[in-house]
Amino acid sequence: MRSNFRRSRRLVTYAAVTALATSLLAACSSDDEGGSAGSDGKITLNVGTFGVLGLKQAGLYDEYEKSHPNITIKENVIERNDAYYPKLLTQLQSGAGVNDVAAIEVSNITEVVKTQGAKFEDLGKAEGVEKSTYLDWKWKQATTEDGKTIGLGVDIGPTALCYRKDLFEKAGLPTDREELAKEWAGDWDKYVALGEKYMKKAPKDTKFVDSASSVYNAVFAGAKERYYDKSGKEIYEDSQGRKDAWDAAMKVAQGDMSAKLKQFDPTWDQGFANAKFATVACPAWMAGYIQEKTGPEGKGQWDMAKAPTDGNWGGSFLGVPSAGKHKKEATELAVWLTQPEQLAKVFAKQASFPSTPSAYDSLKPSAATKAYFSDAPITEIFAGIAKNTPSAVYGIKDAQIGQSITDIGVLQVEQQGKSPEEGWEAAQKEIKDVLGQ
Amino acid sequence: MSETAEYAETASPDKGGAAPAATGSTSSRTPSPWRSRLYRWDIKASPYVFVAPFFLFFGAFGLFPLLYTGWASLHRLELTNLDDSTWLGLENYTNLLQSDYFWNALGNTFTIGVISTVPQLAVALGIAHLLNYKLRGSTLWRVAMLAPYATSVASASLVFTLLFAWDGGMVNWLIGSVGFDPVNWRESSWGSQFAVSSIVIWRWTGYNALIYLAAMQAVPHDLYESASLDGASRWQQFRHVTIPMLRPTILFTVVVSTIGATQLFGEPLLFGGTAGSKGGADHQFQTLGLYLYDQGWINGHLGRASAVAWLMLAILLIIAAVNMLIARRMRKDR
Numbered sequence: 001m002r003s004n005f006r007r008s009r010r011l012v013t014y015a016a017v018t019a020l021a022t023s024l025l026a027a028c029s030s031d032d033e034g035g036s037a038g039s040d041g042k043i044t045l046n047v048g049t050f051g052v053l054g055l056k057q058a059g060l061y062d063e064y065e066k067s068h069p070n071i072t073i074k075e076n077v078i079e080r081n082d083a084y085y086p087k088l089l090t091q092l093q094s095g096a097g098v099n100d101v102a103a104i105e106v107s108n109i110t111e112v113v114k115t116q117g118a119k120f121e122d123l124g125k126a127e128g129v130e131k132s133t134y135l136d137w138k139w140k141q142a143t144t145e146d147g148k149t150i151g152l153g154v155d156i157g158p159t160a161l162c163y164r165k166d167l168f169e170k171a172g173l174p175t176d177r178e179e180l181a182k183e184w185a186g187d188w189d190k191y192v193a194l195g196e197k198y199m200k201k202a203p204k205d206t207k208f209v210d211s212a213s214s215v216y217n218a219v220f221a222g223a224k225e226r227y228y229d230k231s232g233k234e235i236y237e238d239s240q241g242r243k244d245a246w247d248a249a250m251k252v253a254q255g256d257m258s259a260k261l262k263q264f265d266p267t268w269d270q271g272f273a274n275a276k277f278a279t280v281a282c283p284a285w286m287a288g289y290i291q292e293k294t295g296p297e298g299k300g301q302w303d304m305a306k307a308p309t310d311g312n313w314g315g316s317f318l319g320v321p322s323a324g325k326h327k328k329e330a331t332e333l334a335v336w337l338t339q340p341e342q343l344a345k346v347f348a349k350q351a352s353f354p355s356t357p358s359a360y361d362s363l364k365p366s367a368a369t370k371a372y373f374s375d376a377p378i379t380e381i382f383a384g385i386a387k388n389t390p391s392a393v394y395g396i397k398d399a400q401i402g403q404s405i406t407d408i409g410v411l412q413v414e415q416q417g418k419s420p421e422e423g424w425e426a427a428q429k430e431i432k433d434v435l436g437q
Numbered sequence: 438m439s440e441t442a443e444y445a446e447t448a449s450p451d452k453g454g455a456a457p458a459a460t461g462s463t464s465s466r467t468p469s470p471w472r473s474r475l476y477r478w479d480i481k482a483s484p485y486v487f488v489a490p491f492f493l494f495f496g497a498f499g500l501f502p503l504l505y506t507g508w509a510s511l512h513r514l515e516l517t518n519l520d521d522s523t524w525l526g527l528e529n530y531t532n533l534l535q536s537d538y539f540w541n542a543l544g545n546t547f548t549i550g551v552i553s554t555v556p557q558l559a560v561a562l563g564i565a566h567l568l569n570y571k572l573r574g575s576t577l578w579r580v581a582m583l584a585p586y587a588t589s590v591a592s593a594s595l596v597f598t599l600l601f602a603w604d605g606g607m608v609n610w611l612i613g614s615v616g617f618d619p620v621n622w623r624e625s626s627w628g629s630q631f632a633v634s635s636i637v638i639w640r641w642t643g644y645n646a647l648i649y650l651a652a653m654q655a656v657p658h659d660l661y662e663s664a665s666l667d668g669a670s671r672w673q674q675f676r677h678v679t680i681p682m683l684r685p686t687i688l689f690t691v692v693v694s695t696i697g698a699t700q701l702f703g704e705p706l707l708f709g710g711t712a713g714s715k716g717g718a719d720h721q722f723q724t725l726g727l728y729l730y731d732q733g734w735i736n737g738h739l740g741r742a743s744a745v746a747w748l749m750l751a752i753l754l755i756i757a758a759v760n761m762l763i764a765r766r767m768r769k770d771r
Contacts, residue, residue, distance in 0.1 A: 082712070086516060086734040093519040115517040260603065260621075265710035266595060267602045274605070400736060403712055411718035415624040426719070433538060434736045 043326055044072045045333055048099030050084035051077075052288065053154065053316060054350030060342055064333060071329060080264065081105045085399070092119045095323035100330035101337075104151050106315040107399035109141050112151075114396055117144040121320040124149030126331045133340065137391040138355040142317050151317030152338040153355030155346070157283035158385035159221045159313045161191075162290060165374065166301045167278040170203040177305040177376060184308045188219050188248045191308050195257040198278060210261050210268060210277045212253040212414040213406035218281030220245035220402075222311025227402075228395025236401055236431065241392075246405070246424065253414035260415055262407075269293045275301075283313040284353035284382050291372050304376040310388035315355065353382045360386070397435060404430040509743035516737035529744035539745070541720050542728035543752075545630065549705075549724060550698030553634035558690055561642050562683075565649035566675055579650070582643035593640055594707035601632045601708075623708070626721040633722050636704045641697070645690050652686035653679060684767065692760055699753055702726030725749050 047055070055061065061073040076099060078084035085108050091098045104112050112120075123129060124143065131139055134153045142151035165175045173194065174180055184190040195208035202208070209215055220226070223241020228234055236242050252258050259277040261268040271277060272293035280290065282304060290302060318334045320327060336342065343354035348366050360383040370378065395401075409427025412418040418426075510529050512522040533539045568578055585593070600607045601622040609619040622628040656679065664674050680687075701724045706713040709722070714731040716723025723731070725745060733742025 080711075082714075082735065086737075089516050089737075093516075111517060262711050266599060267604070267606075267710075270599075270602075270605065276604070403715075403735075407712035407715055408718055411624070415621055416718055429537075433536070436736070436738055436741075 042070055042072060043329055044074055045101065045326060045330055046099040047073060047075045047101045047103075047333075048084070048088065049075060049077050049103040050081040050105065051079060052285075052350065053103055054288070054346040054352045055154075055337055058342075058346040058349040060337060060345065064336060071333075073333070081108070081399075082403075089116070092116050092321055092323070098321040098323045100320065100324040100326055101334050102319050102321055103154070104142075104317045104319055105399070106141065106157075106312075106317070106394070107402060109151065109317060110394040110398060111396045112319075113142060113144050117148060117150055119322055120148075120150035121322055121327055121331055122148045122150070123152050123320065123331065123334065126335050128335050128339075133356050133358060134338075135355050135357055135386070137389070138315070140391075141394060142319075151319040152334060154316045154318055154338055154343065155285060155352035156355045156386060156389075157221070157285055157312050157314035158353055158382045158389060159218055159281055159283045159307055159311050160304050160381050160385060161218070161279055161307045162282035162286070162302055162304050162373070163279040164275060164277075164298075164301050165303050167203055167206055167275065168198070171198045171201045171278070173198055175303070177303055181306040185306075186308055188215075188244070188308045189251075192248060192251045192255070192257075195252065195279075196255060199255070199257055202278075206275065207259040207277050208257040208279060209252055210259050210271060210280050211263055212249040212258045212410050214263055214281045215252045215258075216245045216249035216406055216410055217313055217402075218307060218311070219248045219309070220311070221281075221283070221313035222307075222309030222390065224390045224392060226392050226394065227398055228393055230393055232395065234395070234401075234435070236405075237428070242405075246409075246420075249410050250413060250420045250423075253410065254420070258414060262411075272298070281307070281313070284347075284351055285314055287351035287369060287373070287378070291369065299372050300374055302372060303374040304378060304381060306381055306385065310385045310390075312386075312389045312392075351378065353386065357386075400434045401431050404434055506743040506746050509740050510747050512740050514738075514740040514743070516734065516739050519739075522740070525740065529741050530748070533741065533744055533748065538720060538723070538728060539748075542716075542723050542725045545716070545720075545722055546699060546701065546724045546726075549630050549634055549637075549701060549722065550695065552630065553637040553701075554691070554694045554698055556634075557638045557642050558645055558687070558694065560638070561645035561690075562649055562680075562687075564642065564646040565653055566679065568646065568650050569653045579647065582646050584643070585640050586644040588640065590640070590703035591707060594636055594704050597632065597636045597639075598708055598710065623710075624718055624721070626719065629708075629717055629722040633701075633705045633708055636708065637698075637701065640704075641694070645694070648690055649683060649686060652683050656682045688760070688764060688767075692757075695756055695760075696753060699749060699756070700726055702730065706730070725752075 047061075049055070056075050061075065065071060065073060078087065084103075085105065088102055088104070124131065124147070129149075129152065131149075135156065138153040138156060139149065142153070143149045161180075163180070168175045174183065180194075184194060198208045220241060223239070223245065225235070225239045225241040227236040227239060227242065259271055261271045261276070272290065273295055275294075275298075280286070282290070287304075290298070294302065318338055320330045320334050324330050338356070340354060340356040340359035343356055344359045344363055346352050347354055347359075347363050351365055351369050354360070354363070360379070363379045363383070365378045370376075405427045408430045409423040412426055413420055413423040509522075511525060511527070513525050513529075514522045564582065568575065568582070572578060601609075603609060603619060603621040603623065606622070608622065613619055620628050622632045660678050660682070661674055664678050669677065705716055705722050705724055705727055709716055709727075714723075714727050714735050716727045716731075726749075729742050729745040729749070732738050732745060
């Protein structure tokens, strides 16, 4: 009796231990199962993105799933790129848990090309890819020195200026987009001068811009010289583009023209909703953001004009990591998603501007977007800027250097009342630390 | 072979004081050598199997990362290329000790730690004392105490960020209604540290209060009875009975809070918003945890980040040693 009892107890123990062990093993392994083929031959493709890329919102995944019944698409979104990018790097390094298709932000593309090039498929050679489909500079940005193209362009960020007509009118400024564009054409100082004029008669509790950093980024978007020279050497200290952007930001910060908000903070969102600022730098991808955050009351109040200089702020690529399980299918998907017809649909939904010039003539923003921005000729404005954007040299730590300047240097002057010299010194010190010097 | 099997059988605690007859009956159906080997193996191995899960987990998630970061801290290791590392010796450590950012982060960690831990524990003790009285709906109060602890860092920090927003935040509105100028909480040095501490205090006070309450309820009632017979007021009872009896518990919460304060990460990161790992434009609320994250995952210097991690461990060990000394002194005093 007793030995029977003992045996059964032992059995139970063994069973428990085995169950525990197998569940542990299962828990450990289930992580890299993502994107495996099911028993019915169905394939799940994981697409890793940051922010709102608009591919899903434009219904492209649904469309692709319909024409490819054996494929299911799952999008893994991380809201901010500064959280998404380190994760992408670790996944690429370990080869585990990589997405089948991965989005890459333009400020990281050089680092990815230079250090992770071997870990991506060559999309330049993929079936159905024509180099001429894409903007030349966009194509080059994602191509390694030995001619391997690791990412196909999704959107670019031709940068216009968005402004609130109602606030401009109250401050006694012109509200016509042509007139404004002419007034500040070619020179950001003229834009700042208009800001000074605005502040003299500013409606209560409003400022001219959302933040000095956004002015920095907008001016810098049109820079011919950025943080690195062609040989890959850092030139951020003497770069003319950097200096111009810094000077404009300093004027805004010291002239009390900014609402002192930090972009992409919750308080910045509230700033849109409460009409706290009259202008905001407006890369194409920002248009959707403005609509969402300002809400229905902003309809017909916002308008859009060409900025003093033509430039590009932001944009993204799609790449196919070689560690993925379904490289063939993933490549097909990435190629399909970045064709002009598909990107035109993203534009129609989200106003993210395609990196494929052939689409420009046929681009139509959604009726809602058009009405929201006071019937501005959005397509023409963005296409015109995209055509004139100077081809600039990007560098390996562009993202981190830019962040050191805007979130340390500019912010110290704007919000902590430090002098521009102090601010620049702090930014320089930060950059040196970032670069490990 | 069968002799040892016999021996094992008789020696087993189960058969402890069994009569010879019983032994006889067992040997009459002597198990096969295979079975007895299995049985011995079971006796020897089972305990290890039972404790194995802990050691496996600890090895995989505790020991290995610890040793790997130790190794990484002695190398130049970049996030962009984990396969390539160069031996640096102690260079990462000497660089850190010469870096203003490191000392700034250490200082911030200390000041935020003090202004969050001290009021937190003091208030928790007070609340626990109040909850210890016979109250109507005491369970409700106790649950309410624990609610902030059950809130996620993310949502708590989001709400506090909005409360402390410099334009249109509720805190500035309140101090404005009393006639003060609005404060740019996030970008002022003491203001940001106060704001971050307030999140910590809000989240952890209730938790500590419940720990104190549990300890208070274990204090024998007759102590209070005799104290009140001696004419001690409630306050005197609290000071001379409750606090001394709670000493070990207080020490425990101090240690746990100190460890928590040293590792403070989520609250300042989310309070900082965009580029939160910088801890403000002047790094005014960048804690060691944030500095580690900034170095490793934003700047991509994993080697240096590992060195920060090891220095944090060293700091915790020093704190533990000091704590042990104090505890020993306290025991001697008694």
